[in-house]
Amino acid sequence: MVELNxxxxxxxxxxxxxxxxxxxxxxxxxxxxxxxxxxxxxxxSTTIRMIAGLEDITEGDLLIDGKVVNxxxxxxxxxxxxxxxxxxxxxxxxYDNMSFGLKLRKYSKEDIDERVHNAARIIGxxxxxxxxxxxxxxxxxxxxxxxxxxVRDAPIFLMDEPLSNLxxxxxxxxxxxxxxxxxxxxxxxxxxxxxxxxxxxMADRIVIMKxxxxxxxxxxxxxxxxxxxxxxxxxxxxxxxxxxxxxxQNNRILDRKNNFSLEVPEGCLKVLQSKGYAGKRLKLGxxxxxxxxxxxxxxxxxxxxxxxxxxVSELLGAESQLxxxxxxxxxxxxxxxxxxxxxxxELIVGLDLNKGxxxxxxxxxxxx
Amino acid sequence: xxxxxxxxxMPYTFIFPALLLLILFSIIPIxxxxxxxxxxxxxxxxxxxxxxxxxxxxxxxxxxxxxxFLQAVGNTLFYVVIGVPAVIALSLAIAIMxxxxxNRFFKLMRLVFYTPSITNTVAxxxxxxxxxxxxxxxxxxxxxxxxxxxxxxxxDQNVAKIALIILAVWKAIGLNMLIFLAAxxxxxxxxxxxxxxxxxxxxxxxxxxTIPSLKFSIFFVSVTTLIGWFQFFDEPFVMTKGGxxxxxxxxxxxxxxxxxxQSNFGYAASASFVMFAAIILATLIQFxxxxxxxxG
Ligand SMILES: Nc1ncnc2c1ncn2[C@@H]1O[C@H](COP(=O)(O)OP(=O)(O)OP(=O)(O)O)[C@@H](O)[C@H]1O
Ligand SMILES: [Mg+2]
Numbered sequence: 001m002v003e004l005n006x007x008x009x010x011x012x013x014x015x016x017x018x019x020x021x022x023x024x025x026x027x028x029x030x031x032x033x034x035x036x037x038x039x040x041x042x043x044x045s046t047t048i049r050m051i052a053g054l055e056d057i058t059e060g061d062l063l064i065d066g067k068v069v070n071x072x073x074x075x076x077x078x079x080x081x082x083x084x085x086x087x088x089x090x091x092x093x094x095y096d097n098m099s100f101g102l103k104l105r106k107y108s109k110e111d112i113d114e115r116v117h118n119a120a121r122i123i124g125x126x127x128x129x130x131x132x133x134x135x136x137x138x139x140x141x142x143x144x145x146x147x148x149x150x151v152r153d154a155p156i157f158l159m160d161e162p163l164s165n166l167x168x169x170x171x172x173x174x175x176x177x178x179x180x181x182x183x184x185x186x187x188x189x190x191x192x193x194x195x196x197x198x199x200x201x202m203a204d205r206i207v208i209m210k211x212x213x214x215x216x217x218x219x220x221x222x223x224x225x226x227x228x229x230x231x232x233x234x235x236x237x238x239x240x241x242x243x244x245x246x247x248x249q250n251n252r253i254l255d256r257k258n259n260f261s262l263e264v265p266e267g268c269l270k271v272l273q274s275k276g277y278a279g280k281r282l283k284l285g286x287x288x289x290x291x292x293x294x295x296x297x298x299x300x301x302x303x304x305x306x307x308x309x310x311x312v313s314e315l316l317g318a319e320s321q322l323x324x325x326x327x328x329x330x331x332x333x334x335x336x337x338x339x340x341x342x343x344x345x346e347l348i349v350g351l352d353l354n355k356g357x358x359x360x361x362x363x364x365x366x367x368x
Numbered sequence: 369x370x371x372x373x374x375x376x377x378m379p380y381t382f383i384f385p386a387l388l389l390l391i392l393f394s395i396i397p398i399x400x401x402x403x404x405x406x407x408x409x410x411x412x413x414x415x416x417x418x419x420x421x422x423x424x425x426x427x428x429x430x431x432x433x434x435x436x437f438l439q440a441v442g443n444t445l446f447y448v449v450i451g452v453p454a455v456i457a458l459s460l461a462i463a464i465m466x467x468x469x470x471n472r473f474f475k476l477m478r479l480v481f482y483t484p485s486i487t488n489t490v491a492x493x494x495x496x497x498x499x500x501x502x503x504x505x506x507x508x509x510x511x512x513x514x515x516x517x518x519x520x521x522x523x524d525q526n527v528a529k530i531a532l533i534i535l536a537v538w539k540a541i542g543l544n545m546l547i548f549l550a551a552x553x554x555x556x557x558x559x560x561x562x563x564x565x566x567x568x569x570x571x572x573x574x575x576x577x578t579i580p581s582l583k584f585s586i587f588f589v590s591v592t593t594l595i596g597w598f599q600f601f602d603e604p605f606v607m608t609k610g611g612x613x614x615x616x617x618x619x620x621x622x623x624x625x626x627x628x629x630q631s632n633f634g635y636a637a638s639a640s641f642v643m644f645a646a647i648i649l650a651t652l653i654q655f656x657x658x659x660x661x662x663x664g
Contacts, residue, residue, distance in 0.1 A: 052561075052565060053564075053565075054561050054564070054565075073564075074561075074564045074565050075564065075565065075566070075567035075568075079565065080565065081561075081562070081565050083558045083561070083562060084558075085556065085558055087556065087558035087559055087561065087562040089559060089562075089563075089576070089577065089580075090581070091580040091581070091583070092580075100563075100566050100568075100576070101565070101566030101567055104566055104567045104568050104572060105567050148562075148566075152566075
């Protein structure tokens with residue numbers, strides 16, 4: 001059992017003018033797989049390194065099992081970490097790399113041997129124990145780095161972009177392997193990535209960060225369906241959410257240049273009006289898969305359609321991505337490839353506003 | 369066809385000037401001195417080539433019966449055995465300590481330790497001769513101040529060698545420290561972070577991460593330092609002339625004394641060849657050890 005609490009944590013580097021992490025609060029439960037995701041420089045590594053004890057915490061408290069550990073040395077926090085560049089000791093064999101921490105902690109020879117072989121079996125590197133890291137492939141090195149974390153049997157794993165040095169294909173398979181490893185070992189894990197796909201596929205809970213601040217915490221489904229603000233909406237999901245600048249007028253939203261006018265569903269309209277957005281500007285966000293080209297949809301919702309030109313059309317197998325344009329506004333629609341459209345064609349598309357998101361253009365917070 | 373030949377010749381034309389200099393000023397003199405070492409060439413021989421005779425190995429045989437030479441060999445071995453490890457250990461230790469900090473103080477220290485190696489040996493030796501002076505020198509004065517007796521730094525047979533080693537080590541630290549510093553800065557930071565999480569103390573990190581990561585620069589420094597100390601010359605030449613009673617004489621100085629002071633060129637050449645062979649042998653042994661360590 002292990003519980004991790006981050007309470008209003010701030011970080012300011014000595015040589016920096018600004019805080020790199022601001023008011024970071026999060027409770028991590030036992031066995032949870034939490035992913036920190038966000039654009040480069042948003043403070044993910046800084047946060048995970050503060051948890052590891054590699055960076056000082058400027059303000060706030062870090063609790064492990066209810067005990068403040070701000071001033072504990074890394075080795076006393078009982079945390080294992082996997083680094084982006086693996087950080088394998090180049091002059092040591094795979095076996096020595098994995099056993100180094102155990103030796104320093106004065107485990108018995110038999111115990112070390114058993115743990116290393118056990119970990120090697122889990123990561124599938126039993127035949128490579130005598131090799132030096134230089135004689136391993138990138139994927140194998142990554143496995144050794146995982147193995148080094150496994151042997152320690154630490155209750156908390158930290159991983160800082162462990163897959164970013166691997167090629168795309170290997171990354172997908174290692175992703176599955178790490179997920180499998182977590183199911184097997186049930187170790188509480190904090191995983192850092194800037195790849196939203198990794199975050200969505202691996203996480204129990206996602207923490208989305210920007211400029212050192214948490215934007216939203218939730219399950220992949222939650223942050224996908226109910227983004228807390230425009231940034232989360234745009235960051236999560238691929239291809240990204242489309243945004244339109246619109247004005248709410250009576251029961252319709254109008255494009256500023258009158259290229260289209262859409263009827264707002266009743267429930268949504270009530271909320272928008274009650275929050276005082278009648279006649280005001282809004283940002284409409286709609287995901288590519290919520291834009292439809294099927295005739296049935298267009299017949300049923302004739303008031304939710306836009307006439308567009310298709311610029312580019314990408315066939316991706318079962319689905320097609322249509323790069324459309326209305327006025328000078330571009331957007332992407334993801335449609336069934338049966339409805340594949342030739343580039344240059346004029347097309348009527350329907351926007352499923354029940355799945356749409358409305359954001360305040362100033363605060364960028366979600367209204368509905 | 370012709371083009372092909374040009375292509376093949378091209379690289380040789382590029383290295384030709386360097387090769388020419390090497391042959392002219394290194395290879396040919398080495399060969400000539402090897403030839404001389406088998407002759408009785410001396411000052412009369414220079415004027416009258418007819419008097420020069422090949423005398424086989426007798427120069428070499430004489431050398432190993434010459435107590436002055438044997439003493440010089442013993443002294444040189446002493447210099448090497450004490451000096452080389454001292455230079456490596458001290459410059460490594462200082463590099464590690466200087467690498468520890470980033471602020472101005474550590475930058476200043478870098479300068480402080482580097483300065484001796486860019487100053488002229490003779491000038492430095494003169495200053496140190498003053499400092500080593502038994503009655504008026506700085507060092508003995510300090511020793512007296514703290515209640516210790518005077519030491520005959522350059523006059524006591526047992527101490528003089530040490531005095532020269534201290535000076536030479538002090539002078540050699542700078543450059544080697546710089547080599548180690550450069551290598552230290554190339555060690556990725558995350559090795560230390562991983563080791564810290566593994567529970568390694570600062571000392572354990574130094575032993576298990578830093579030193580193994582510096583393997584190549586340690587090897588480089590030991591080879592160059594070893595060669596340098598086998599040829600130990602400047603310090604005894606300037607400060608003691610090999611005395612007192614030959615106790616600081618080195619093989620290089622012995623070669624100088626015989627060749628340029630007594631004009632026994634053949635004899636000096638043979639002594640220099642013994643030194644040459646010893647250096648080659650020591651370097652080969654080091655390479656072998658290094659290879660073994662790498663593959664083992
Ligand atoms: N040692 C440091 N000294 C000063 N500022 C730093 C230091 N390390 C990071 N920063 C700053 O802190 C901020 C957060 O950096 P951090 O490395 O945590 O970002 P990140 O989210 O991990 O980004 P990436 O995805 O590129 O790894 C950045 O603005 C960065 O410039
Ligand atoms: Mg990072």
